[in-house]
Amino acid sequence: MVEITPEVRKQLDEAKKQCPFCKIIAGDIPAEKVYSDDKIHGVLDINPWVKGHVLLMPKEHYPIMPYIPAEDFKHLFGKLPKFVKALKKAMLSTGANVVIANGAVAGQQSPHFLIHVLPRESGDKLDLYGFGKKKEIDDSQLKQAVHMLAQNLPIMMNNHFQKNPAEWRKQDFRNTKHLYEDEKVICTLPLNPQCVGHLEVIPKDVKDFEDMNEMDSAHIFYAASICATAVFEGLGAQGSNIILKTGHSGDNDGKVSIHILPRKQDDGLELTGKPMSSKPDNKKVAAKIADETYIVNLKEEKKMETIEIRREAEIMSEKIEKKKPSSNGIASTGDPRKDEIAAAIEAASR
Numbered sequence: 001m002v003e004i005t006p007e008v009r010k011q012l013d014e015a016k017k018q019c020p021f022c023k024i025i026a027g028d029i030p031a032e033k034v035y036s037d038d039k040i041h042g043v044l045d046i047n048p049w050v051k052g053h054v055l056l057m058p059k060e061h062y063p064i065m066p067y068i069p070a071e072d073f074k075h076l077f078g079k080l081p082k083f084v085k086a087l088k089k090a091m092l093s094t095g096a097n098v099v100i101a102n103g104a105v106a107g108q109q110s111p112h113f114l115i116h117v118l119p120r121e122s123g124d125k126l127d128l129y130g131f132g133k134k135k136e137i138d139d140s141q142l143k144q145a146v147h148m149l150a151q152n153l154p155i156m157m158n159n160h161f162q163k164n165p166a167e168w169r170k171q172d173f174r175n176t177k178h179l180y181e182d183e184k185v186i187c188t189l190p191l192n193p194q195c196v197g198h199l200e201v202i203p204k205d206v207k208d209f210e211d212m213n214e215m216d217s218a219h220i221f222y223a224a225s226i227c228a229t230a231v232f233e234g235l236g237a238q239g240s241n242i243i244l245k246t247g248h249s250g251d252n253d254g255k256v257s258i259h260i261l262p263r264k265q266d267d268g269l270e271l272t273g274k275p276m277s278s279k280p281d282n283k284k285v286a287a288k289i290a291d292e293t294y295i296v297n298l299k300e301e302k303k304m305e306t307i308e309i310r311r312e313a314e315i316m317s318e319k320i321e322k323k324k325p326s327s328n329g330i331a332s333t334g335d336p337r338k339d340e341i342a343a344a345i346e347a348a349s350r
């Protein structure tokens with residue numbers, strides 16, 4: 001992780017003045033907003049690869065992933081499962097990808113760190129992340145990389161846990177057959193590596209990404225980020241892509257995993273989507289998504305309360321229909337709070 005010293009802070013503040021995404025967050029450049037809380041801002045991509053293509057970004061200006069401090073990292077990646085769930089619901093999609101490009105060589109076009117969130121379904125023509133074909137890879141280079149990663153990843157993860165202690169971490173997985181393993185993830189080579197250093201982080205016992213809690217989601221992205229740093233430092237990569245696959249689409253069968261691919265100039269990998277030929281009506285799409293994402297940052301108790309009030313309101317409205325109207329037009333339930341809810345529903349439906 002990059003330490004934000006006063007000098008780095010100064011550089012970031014300078015970069016911020018020129019950054020179009022900081023201007024979008026400030027509201028100085030218009031964009032179709034789909035989500036916002038105290039740390040995250042989400043808008044629709046103006047050149048979507050698929051319908052409902054969202055750009056989620058930290059409100060602070062960070063150029064690449066390693067700059068994001070722990071608190072912001074945990075919030076951003078902790079909220080992702082609920083965000084993906086809301087996005088899938090809004091777009092009626094069966095799967096999703098979360099795509100991160102670190103560095104221009106990996107397809108990063110913005111000076112501001114962005115997360116692409118893509119609702120996916122079969123036949124959506126975005127066939128980039130299947131990784132089904134074997135690529136020609138130098139065997140001795142691959143072996144060297146595996147050796148380097150098996151040595152370094154556990155050390156790097158250990159350093160990470162020293163800075164961010166985790167209560168659940170009790171077991172010692174040193175003699176694992178994977179490059180790295182802990183209670184929650186394994187890090188391994190994918191079935192068909194697309195380049196030397198292509199890694200896969202697989203969460204244990206997880207069926208749907210969107211059901212993961214905040215801590216577990218932040219952890220798999222920490223593991224992916226540390227893999228990206230390891231290939232960046234150890235294999236001389238110039239950038240990296242981090243790609244989460246979940247649910248069903250033309251290039252995924254329901255499995256949840258994160259691919260990490262080190263990138264070099266002219267490596268022949270195609271991991272960035274192309275703008276759709278006929279653009280969807282982003283205004284309508286944004287309204288649909290924003291209708292679902294309000295739930296992302298609701299606290300659990302608050303969510304329960306909201307659901308309870310909604311349920312009560314539903315029961316009340318059924319009762320009102322059955323009962324005869326009283327003098328004010330609304331049947332009394334005998335409970336002042338419920339009467340208030342009933343009156344509010346009545347007022348809203350007029």
Ligand SMILES: [Zn+2]
Nearest residue numbers: 019022061112
């Ligand atoms: Zn910015």
